[in-house]
Amino acid sequence: MIWLTWRQLRAQAATVVLAVTAMAVVLALTGPRLVELARAGADEVFDRLTSTDGTLFWAGLVVVAAVPALVGAFWGAPLVARELEAGTHRLVWNQSVTRTRWLLTKLAVTTAVAALAVGALSFAVTWWSDPLDGAVGHARGSFPGVLTPVSFAMRGVAPVGYTVFAVVLGVTLGAVLRRSLTAMALTLAVYVLVQLAVPLWVRPYLVAPTTATIAISARTLDSVVADDQGGPQSITVHTTDRGDWIVANETLAADGRPAALPAWMSDCFAAAPDRFAGPIEASPINPCLERLASEGYTQRVVYQPAGNFWPVQLAETALYLAASGLLAGFCLWWTRRRLS
Amino acid sequence: MTAAIATDALGKRYRRRWALSDCTLDIPAGRVTGLVGQNGAGKSTLLNLAAGLLRPTTGTIEVCGGRPATDAAQLAKVGFVAQDTPTYAGLSIRDHLRLGARLNPGWDESLAASRVERLGLDPGQKTGRLSGGQRAQLALALGLAKRPELLILDEPVASLDPFARREFLQVLMEAVAEQELSVVLSSHVVSDLERVCDHVVVLVDSQVRLAGEVEALLDTHHRLTGPRRTTREMPRDQQVVSERHTDRQTTLVVRTEGPVLDPSWTVTQLGLEDLVLSYMELPTSDLTGRGDGTTGAPSLEVLK
Numbered sequence: 191m192i193w194l195t196w197r198q199l200r201a202q203a204a205t206v207v208l209a210v211t212a213m214a215v216v217l218a219l220t221g222p223r224l225v226e227l228a229r230a231g232a233d234e235v236f237d238r239l240t241s242t243d244g245t246l247f248w249a250g251l252v253v254v255a256a257v258p259a260l261v262g263a264f265w266g267a268p269l270v271a272r273e274l275e276a277g278t279h280r281l282v283w284n285q286s287v288t289r290t291r292w293l294l295t296k297l298a299v300t301t302a303v304a305a306l307a308v309g310a311l312s313f314a315v316t317w318w319s320d321p322l323d324g325a326v327g328h329a330r331g332s333f334p335g336v337l338t339p340v341s342f343a344m345r346g347v348a349p350v351g352y353t354v355f356a357v358v359l360g361v362t363l364g365a366v367l368r369r370s371l372t373a374m375a376l377t378l379a380v381y382v383l384v385q386l387a388v389p390l391w392v393r394p395y396l397v398a399p400t401t402a403t404i405a406i407s408a409r410t411l412d413s414v415v416a417d418d419q420g421g422p423q424s425i426t427v428h429t430t431d432r433g434d435w436i437v438a439n440e441t442l443a444a445d446g447r448p449a450a451l452p453a454w455m456s457d458c459f460a461a462a463p464d465r466f467a468g469p470i471e472a473s474p475i476n477p478c479l480e481r482l483a484s485e486g487y488t489q490r491v492v493y494q495p496a497g498n499f500w501p502v503q504l505a506e507t508a509l510y511l512a513a514s515g516l517l518a519g520f521c522l523w524w525t526r527r528r529l530s
Numbered sequence: 531m532t533a534a535i536a537t538d539a540l541g542k543r544y545r546r547r548w549a550l551s552d553c554t555l556d557i558p559a560g561r562v563t564g565l566v567g568q569n570g571a572g573k574s575t576l577l578n579l580a581a582g583l584l585r586p587t588t589g590t591i592e593v594c595g596g597r598p599a600t601d602a603a604q605l606a607k608v609g610f611v612a613q614d615t616p617t618y619a620g621l622s623i624r625d626h627l628r629l630g631a632r633l634n635p636g637w638d639e640s641l642a643a644s645r646v647e648r649l650g651l652d653p654g655q656k657t658g659r660l661s662g663g664q665r666a667q668l669a670l671a672l673g674l675a676k677r678p679e680l681l682i683l684d685e686p687v688a689s690l691d692p693f694a695r696r697e698f699l700q701v702l703m704e705a706v707a708e709q710e711l712s713v714v715l716s717s718h719v720v721s722d723l724e725r726v727c728d729h730v731v732v733l734v735d736s737q738v739r740l741a742g743e744v745e746a747l748l749d750t751h752h753r754l755t756g757p758r759r760t761t762r763e764m765p766r767d768q769q770v771v772s773e774r775h776t777d778r779q780t781t782l783v784v785r786t787e788g789p790v791l792d793p794s795w796t797v798t799q800l801g802l803e804d805l806v807l808s809y810m811e812l813p814t815s816d817l818t819g820r821g822d823g824t825t826g827a828p829s830l831e832v833l834k
Binding site: 191193194197198276277278280281282283284285286287288289291527 | 581582583585599601602603605606608609610612613614616617618619620621625628629630632633634635636669672676
């Protein structure tokens with residue numbers, strides 16, 4: 191049975207292995223320079239990056255994000271559905287192998303190959319991006335930290351969990367819908383929905399987040415959110431480690447209760463010039479922030495510290511694997527009982 | 531000896547339609563049984579139930595003494611050549627033989643190899659490029675090399691041209707003679723089965739209309755031709771299966787254990803095809819007495 195599964199999978203597997211190898215080679219060639227840069231000093235990383243480095247960073251994110259979805263749609267969805275469409279299930283289900291063993295073997299081999307490929311890819315991309323993740327440039331902004339939703343799902347072991355889930359999801363939808371194409375489309379749609387829902391509503395609470403109260407100053411200010419008239423509506427601050435993932439950010443008044451910004455802030459901001467280029471210490475909105483701080487306003491931040499990266503990774507991987515297990519159980523039941 | 535297939539009040543429903551209902555049958559082992567019926571009569575449903583691809587809605591079915599497809603041992607006992615003989619289009623003939631060898635503990639390597647050799651095909655060829663007849667032969671080789679106790683073939687020759695049809699049945703018959711296996715095959719073309727079957731089951735409108743040994747059936751059925759008359763005054767032991775009247779003449783098919791004594795009848799022997807057709811033409815109400823209003827004789831597919 192393993193032989194048959196592999197015989198049916200090998201062409202697609204070769205394609206993916208080839209693509210992953212190509213990507214790994216590119217990363218292996220360009221990666222060591224970044225490590226050197228980072229060792230020389232984090233501050234310099236940004237100034238000496240080439241545009242190729244930037245492109246590769248974002249390409250790595252896109253590839254690791256896309257491959258699990260594609261594998262789920264192109265390997266998972268047709269796994270059972272194509273057999274049903276071609277009628278070959280009537281050939282293979284009448285060999286001396288039960289349907290359950292047939293499906294279990296197919297599921298196991300396919301998910302294993304997919305998980306290995308994506309695991310290798312994620313490992314390569316994680317290693318390559320490590321010097322850049324969360325790096326802050328003085329003049330040119332920062333790369334997203336590993337815990338932020340932008341990067342988290344494309345680093346570490348989580349992509350392996352996503353891949354297993356995507357493949358099992360595809361197989362299940364294929365078995366239920368009996369149409370490869372419909373199942374592929376729906377697999378992509380459901381997978382994307384899950385990947386949007388989890389970072390929004392589940393991931394922040396997988397590991398208990400930290401709450402901190404941070405003083406408002408030019409150093410800690412992250413952004414000012416404008417209201418309809420262009421005045422300041424609310425402000426956000428950042429923690430000292432740019433790798434932290436900030437989940438909630440709210441202003442507290444002197445009595446420690448959440449409060450809106452005082453009315454005078456609008457006038458204070460309106461007096462400052464629109465454009466300003468210079469060191470943060472000399473920013474024209476600084477007096478506004480100082481006054482805010484002196485009136486007792488502080489900022490409460492709920493965040494996942496960068497150090498929680500691995501606990502959150504493992505928890506999320508376990509979550510996806512558990513969901514995959516449940517889906518696989520349903521798929522086995524469906525194939526044994528309902529497919530005829 | 532256990533029956534090859536034994537069913538008891540077997541029924542299968544697809545949503546609202548009963549594809550097979552109240553089917554109680556004993557198909558003997560060691561025989562070649564033909565399953566005859568029009569398209570949609572329930573032949574495929576019965577065979578798929580026997581192969582374990584379908585589950586019964588009502589009743590039970592036992593194949594070679596066990597419930598179909600319950601475990602690997604049961605699966606090994608039954609070979610199934612599905613309708614349209616599906617194969618993996620992207621895999622070669624050699625791959626299919628390897629598939630058979632890997633998935634069947636009782637696989638007969640030399641048998642499979644010699645059958646494929648006789649087809650005169652390149653083993654490296656992808657099966658997607660084979661003709662219907664070649665694919666059917668490959669499917670048959672796979673079914674036989676598995677060394678099953680019972681081989682089920684669902685409309686194996688339906689899509690073949692007359693030459694391929696004859697050749698396929700020939701190979702099947704040779705194998706039956708060599709391997710001592712039970713065979714159940716279905717067809718909507720009676721003449722295909724006439725040459726190969728020694729047992730026949732006729733399905734009409736999802737129900738078993740007739741089942742029996744071919745020889746015994748032929749011995750007990752006669753065609754009577756004579757001057758026009760009604761069938762009311764027929765002797766009690768003569769059951770009228772079908773009747774045809776012209777202005778002057780009446781033609782009957784009757785079933786009787788004894789001889790036909792009335793000298794006004796000209797008695798002729800029936801062929802299996804005519805016998806089966808006369809049962810298929812019979813309105814359902816006449817046989818079952820349920821009076822469901824089916825009267826018009828169902829039209830049979832014209833034979834080539």
